[in-house]
Amino acid sequence: MQKKDSWLLPDGIDEVLPEQAEYLETLRRQILDTFASWGYQLVIPPFVDYLDSLLTGSGHDLNLQTFKLTDPLSGQILGVRADMTPQVARIDVHNLKHDWPTRLCYAGTTLNAVGDGLEKTRSPMQIGAELYGHQGIESDYEVIRLMLEMLAISGIENVHLDLGHVGIFGSLSQAAGLSSEQEAELFDVLQRKAVAELHELVESFAIDASHKQALAALAKLNGDRTILNQAQQLFGDQLTDLNTALADLSQLADKLQRDFPQLAVSFDLGELRGYHYHTGIVFAAFIPSVGREIARGGRYDNIGQIFGRARAATGFSADLRILVNLYRASVSQSRKTIIFAPSVDDSDLYQQIRDLRAQGITVIEHLPNQSGQAQDLGCTAILEKQDTHWVVKPYV
Numbered sequence: 001m002q003k004k005d006s007w008l009l010p011d012g013i014d015e016v017l018p019e020q021a022e023y024l025e026t027l028r029r030q031i032l033d034t035f036a037s038w039g040y041q042l043v044i045p046p047f048v049d050y051l052d053s054l055l056t057g058s059g060h061d062l063n064l065q066t067f068k069l070t071d072p073l074s075g076q077i078l079g080v081r082a083d084m085t086p087q088v089a090r091i092d093v094h095n096l097k098h099d100w101p102t103r104l105c106y107a108g109t110t111l112n113a114v115g116d117g118l119e120k121t122r123s124p125m126q127i128g129a130e131l132y133g134h135q136g137i138e139s140d141y142e143v144i145r146l147m148l149e150m151l152a153i154s155g156i157e158n159v160h161l162d163l164g165h166v167g168i169f170g171s172l173s174q175a176a177g178l179s180s181e182q183e184a185e186l187f188d189v190l191q192r193k194a195v196a197e198l199h200e201l202v203e204s205f206a207i208d209a210s211h212k213q214a215l216a217a218l219a220k221l222n223g224d225r226t227i228l229n230q231a232q233q234l235f236g237d238q239l240t241d242l243n244t245a246l247a248d249l250s251q252l253a254d255k256l257q258r259d260f261p262q263l264a265v266s267f268d269l270g271e272l273r274g275y276h277y278h279t280g281i282v283f284a285a286f287i288p289s290v291g292r293e294i295a296r297g298g299r300y301d302n303i304g305q306i307f308g309r310a311r312a313a314t315g316f317s318a319d320l321r322i323l324v325n326l327y328r329a330s331v332s333q334s335r336k337t338i339i340f341a342p343s344v345d346d347s348d349l350y351q352q353i354r355d356l357r358a359q360g361i362t363v364i365e366h367l368p369n370q371s372g373q374a375q376d377l378g379c380t381a382i383l384e385k386q387d388t389h390w391v392v393k394p395y396v
Contacts, residue, residue, distance in 0.1 A: 012115040012122030023324045024125070028107055031127060031150050031320075038146055040105040040129045045087035047108070051079040054086055062086075065112045080111045084126050085315065089303045092132040093311055101133040107320065121321060128297070128317030135312035137251050140281045140299060144252070147295050147316045148260065151285060154327045156294070160264040160286045161256070164271035165249055166278050166298075168231075169218065171242040176211035186215065190270050195219050218270035225253050227267045248281060277303075281314070287326075294322055338362045339392055340374035340382045352383065352390040 009015065016024060032042060048069075055063055065082040081087060084106050092102050107127040115122045129146055131139050144161070151159055169190070173183045182205060189198045202216045217234055221227050228250055235242055249267060256265050271282060273296070282298035297316025341353055343366040353363045364377050374382055374395050382395045 010122075012112070012120060014121060014123070020324065020328075023328050024320060027154060027324050027327050028125075028127065028320060030153050031323075032105060032107060034149060034153055035105040035129050035146070038103070038129075038142075038149075040103040040131075040146075043088060043091050043104050043106055044108065045081065045084050045091065045106065048078050048080055049087060051077045053090060054079040054081055054083075065114055067111055067113050082110055082112050083317075084108060084110060084128070085130065085300070085317065086303060088130050088315075089132070089311075089313060092130070092313075093309045098133065101131060101139070103129070103131050105129040121319075125320035126317050127320045127323075128315060130313060130315030132311045132313045134314075135301070137248050137281075139312075140248075140314050141252060141255050143297060143314050143316055144256075144283055145259070147283075147285060147297060147318075148263070150318065151295060151323075154323045156287060156323070156326050158264075158287050160266065160288075162266050162268055162271065162284045162286060162293075163249055163252060164268045164282045165245040165280060166272060166282055167245040167280055168242055168269050169272055171239045171245070172211070172214050172218070172235075175239055176205070176207045176215060178205065178207070187272055190219060190272055193219055193270075221270060222266065222268040224266060225250075227269065228253070231269055245280070252281070283316070290322070290326075294318060294326070336362070337381060338364060338377070338379045340377065340379035340395060341365045342383065343368050344385075346385075346390075348388070349383065349385075349390050356392070 036042070051066070051068060054066055062082050067080040067082075069078050069080070070076070071078050088104050088106055092098070092104060096102055105128065108125070110124050110126045112122045112124070127150075129143060131143055148159065148161075169187070173186065178186065185201060186198075189201055198219050199216050202212045205212065205215075214235055217231075221231055221234075228246055232243075232246055235246075253265065253267075256263060271284075273282065273284070277300055278298040279301045280299035282296075284293035284296040286293055295316055295318035297314070299312075299314040301312050302310050303313060339356060339361060341349065341363050353365065356363050363383075364379060366374075379395050381392050383390050384393050385391075
């Protein structure tokens, strides 16, 4: 017996209805075509994979987000992908095996075991691009520019770009001699931006006063480009890796100011989103109308190591569902042409219908004894026979 509420969907799982699906596919195609014009080749990783492959290397942060299941054929534990990036890294390292830079892109549904507090969906449609095989600020800048191009295609305005570098936190933690437990505690407090708690925690560490000052300052080092100068003065020249990170951020700032003079750019040196995943520059795009990032990415050089080679890597991703909601608000709401064809067994009519469809015009054929007329089907025009020709006339 069918359940009364069998039409209900699980929490955070939703279906895409025709109008939104059309927008999704249109925008997906436009974005992927743009990626292709930059040399990024499309790959389609599997929806289900071995759990170790999904959580490999830097990807272990995804453990709580990944649905697990047992393969009845092999008895091994499988996972439903919560992020496609580890799979794309495997394709680069194991399948393609290039020595030169490789550019790959992807688009597909992912599944999260735990939903984002700011988003209702647990099934984002992830779209993104990855650049493998180049270690340098130039490849970081390329993927940032490509992300901004993707947002422009989506009709998104007033973009704010936030930049950080996870190497700064790592360098300071290592210099202070923090244990893994202390680093984990500090990481948690920094992520929550709990300034008072941060000072209390740092004071409890048995480390030099200079290291305490540097670690405590991270939570407040966010703002415009002057933050980089403040960090340079605060941290001094003792840590080579830290100074390299600040220099990279400064170079990015120069390039962005030159090429995107209207772009709002800020820096957050205590931003550790994806700390165990990323290894260098991290970035995120925001807009005033959305209370979270709409795209994000960064450098993650270690992820391919378990597949045989730790290739340099940088990339970004976004949820196509979020982008399409913004895209729909930006495109013209002009009425689409949909032509209604009568139910007449006429070869000339069939040829006219084929010709119209070949031009990309929607033609809906009337079925004998069907309910509903042209207006019910959303038609804006109708095919009528005049003399020996079928012509399109506006439907009133």
